[in-house]
Amino acid sequence: MLVFNSEMHLLTFIFIVVEFGMLVFYQLPHYLAHTKDKSRLYYLILLSLLLVYNVTGGLFPDPAIPLPITLQNIIAYGSGFLMASYFPYFFYKTLALEKLRFHALYGVPLFLLLPYLVFFAGFYTFTEDLDATIKWGMIIPFFYSIFIMAAILRALRIKFRQEDRAGYPVHQWEALSIYCAVLPWVCMTIFSYLHISQWIEVLCTNLGFICTTAAFISHAVRKEKINRRRLEELSVARPSDEEFEQNLNRYNFSNREIEIIRLLRMGNSKQEISEKLFIATATVSRHVQNIHYKAEVGNRIELMRRLESSYPDK
Template identity: 45%
Template sequence: MVVFGSEMHVITYVFVIFELMMLAVQLYRYLSCPEDKSLLWYLILLGLLIFYNVSSGLFPDPEFSFSIVTQNIIAYGAGFLMAAYFPFYFYKSFDLKLLRFQAFYGVHLFLLLPYCLFFVLIYGKSGDLNFALGYGLIIPFGYSVYMMWAIFVAIKAKFKSRQASIYCSDSVELIAVYCAVLPWACLSLFAYFNISQWIEVLVTNCGFLLLTILFMAQSVLKARVEEEQKMTGYVNKQHKFLKRCDNFGLTPREKKIAELLCTGLMYKEIAVQEFISEKTVDTHIRHIFFKTGVNKKIELMQKLGFADEFMLSHNPLYS
């Protein structure tokens, strides 16, 4: 079953739509936190997966204005490009040093070079796709199997050195990504035996579907942990502040005004919020300064433990 009168199977179409949605979500996350480079590498991986699904789903189609040969070159190129990115992704995202050769040299020699030779040059000139499939996939298939083994060895070495086992979530993510890319070792066989599009898409995409769900679950868990840590920090800070206020003998009203003053509110703003006059605020603050033995707001904040040295030196609100 195809969609919109094209060659794309409905299953491929569903995967593409879902992956485009996830690309938008992950792009938003990356723009919110651009220092997270692992998210950037995953964005590229997701983008290549979408490109592969679209090109392999739509091509070849005689209805398009450009030649079948060009369409096949693009479609097979998307698969080779996707597979060639895997070692680089593991090398960068998980710091697997053992994959440096595969990431920068191996994929170029044993994947991209055979593709350019057999599919771009020979097939592009002769138009004989069977020849390209018969001889152009031998080296890539053998290397793909070896590449999956090399990635496995690098992951094993990572765990053995205890660099990845510090955080359980990182270990789960690393294993999940490897399981997701493992079926791609069969990509050359899919092309050689001309496996149906929907079977190929299911095998190569289901792992990434589960991986995306894992990433979403981890994002929710991470946000919850950060919120709990933030709340715990706020409670500890509040407890420290109130304890110091008690040590200086501040009244409940003086504690409240001291807190508002330390947060950066002006006398007028404090008066409005507490429904008192500015003169009354000024009187309370003079009493607070007297009890704590300070003359400036910054000194008060230091005495009450309201801000650390970085905040005091970088926030003009505290000066």
């Protein structure tokens, strides 16, 4: 079923309305209230690209629109390539998947964006042969998509093992949601080859986005709950403030680092600390890394145990 006498399927239109509402009435206001929250910024970019992809993919190509069909196809495929290209970068930044650094910064431009520019923005512009453009222009992206899917899954498994060892067990449904979120974007080249109908393509890609949203929200909430619970457990048998301050002096902490440690002890997150001290969240993260290095600990919980111990050097 099409809407507004256009080429847009009703399902595409529904997703656009829902996602536009999420962007304007929820995600954007939250980001404007916490502009130092980089993860939300990356999510906003992802959501915006998805909206552009849905709009252009839903409307184009349409002879009734006063744009050349060639240009419409270039824009429509371009939004798909851009969306697929951003996905590895999104995972790399929001989940700190260092194993994806090469793909996010170099692999995607070389094996996804460059083929698009050569074949769709170049070859197709001169030949106007869309079938030939898809046939030859999708070869490299198709094989690279399979390769990068394996790379993302491998990076996720490593990340999950690290978090499990750090005491942040990953729920099976959460891991499955992230895996499911990856698959539709990798399949976009297959959709193009097989000329899959609009509603199937939109359903798959947008469900992948929903899986991504659910998984990342759950991931963040779960880690925050675990951290707060651990800090509460530590506070039960907390030594006196005088003893804690004495332990602080055993290490070569700067005044700013001591200030951050005190806020960490009170259960503040990095975002909350950045707001209270009027510094960037990234700056807080660097200070925390230095604190961990000086105290020879791996995380906040170990730090508190070390500083609240009667024998902090052990």
